[in-house]
Amino acid sequence: MQLIEMSPLLAISPAQLRQIAENALTEDLGWGDITSDYFIPVNLTARADFVARNSGVIAGLAVSAAVYAATDETLVFEPSIADGSRVERGTKIATVSGSARNILRGERVALNFMQRLSGVASLTRRYADAIAGTQARIVDTRKTTPGLRDLEKYAIRAGGGFNHRRNLSDGVMLKDNHLAALKAANLSLSEALKQVRRQLPHLVKIEVEVDRLDQIEEALLGGADVILLDNMNPAQLRQAVELIKGRAISEASGGVNLETVRAIAESGVDLISVGALTHSAPALDIGLDFELD
Numbered sequence: 001m002q003l004i005e006m007s008p009l010l011a012i013s014p015a016q017l018r019q020i021a022e023n024a025l026t027e028d029l030g031w032g033d034i035t036s037d038y039f040i041p042v043n044l045t046a047r048a049d050f051v052a053r054n055s056g057v058i059a060g061l062a063v064s065a066a067v068y069a070a071t072d073e074t075l076v077f078e079p080s081i082a083d084g085s086r087v088e089r090g091t092k093i094a095t096v097s098g099s100a101r102n103i104l105r106g107e108r109v110a111l112n113f114m115q116r117l118s119g120v121a122s123l124t125r126r127y128a129d130a131i132a133g134t135q136a137r138i139v140d141t142r143k144t145t146p147g148l149r150d151l152e153k154y155a156i157r158a159g160g161g162f163n164h165r166r167n168l169s170d171g172v173m174l175k176d177n178h179l180a181a182l183k184a185a186n187l188s189l190s191e192a193l194k195q196v197r198r199q200l201p202h203l204v205k206i207e208v209e210v211d212r213l214d215q216i217e218e219a220l221l222g223g224a225d226v227i228l229l230d231n232m233n234p235a236q237l238r239q240a241v242e243l244i245k246g247r248a249i250s251e252a253s254g255g256v257n258l259e260t261v262r263a264i265a266e267s268g269v270d271l272i273s274v275g276a277l278t279h280s281a282p283a284l285d286i287g288l289d290f291e292l293d
Contacts, residue, residue: 078095137272252273
């Protein structure tokens with residue numbers, strides 16, 4: 001079975017994708033699908049359509065294809081649409097055909113991936129649509145499912161969002177607990193930032209979290225590239241943007257939901273980070289409609 005063409009947004013190798021699929025199948029199959037093995041004749045063939053039960057945005061086609069490739073190389077997986085597509089209830093997303101027994105063996109895992117990632121993409125699309133026309137971007141966080149970060153961050157991009165750090169080595173990010181440690185060591189933020197800057201590679205950025213307006217200037221004096229404005233209301237965010245004056249990227253975080261995100265974006269911030277995109281996205285309801293040949 002040939003894997004479908006992978007989207008350039010999916011920053012993961014085919015080998016990694018295969019490993020993720022195999023790990024999930026190992027978890028689900030145990031020592032075998034005893035229901036299908038006992039009741040489904042080995043020579044029975046079928047086709048099954050992935051169908052949207054609700055409207056949303058699709059993501060996860062490549063990993064669902066990888067699941068079936070790992071289940072049975074002779075199965076044929078054919079997408080009807082591309083990841084990032086908006087769908088309505090009843091839209092056919094993809095078809096898998098071949099051994100009925102092996103389609104059933106991979107069904108739950110393939111659906112789990114597609115439902116989860118489409119849920120993330122769908123929620124991201126709602127946030128992106130809510131701030132349309134502003135300069136702000138919706139970005140994710142590291143509040144992802146362990147082992148699935150690359151896939152979930154891909155789903156963010158498929159839904160019209162952007163990625164923050166992939167992991168802790170991607171950039172310096174001083175948050176409240178780091179700042180408390182600096183204070184306990186009698187180090188000023190600006191001096192600490194200057195010391196760190198001298199040691200970092202030139203492509204690595206520094207982000208500093210502030211929860212008060214009077215902290216902004218010191219962060220800027222230390223050379224912060226990004227100022228994270230934590231739990232500020234839109235009026236405070238507007239003041240913060242005026243204080244920053246383009247000397248750093250401004251990021252709003254905390255208290256962000258679909259009711260507040262438009263006002264936050266209209267404050268003039270550059271980025272809005274939303275942990276809910278991954279930690280609270282409901283799965284998109286997708287079914288597998290099975291038909292024997």
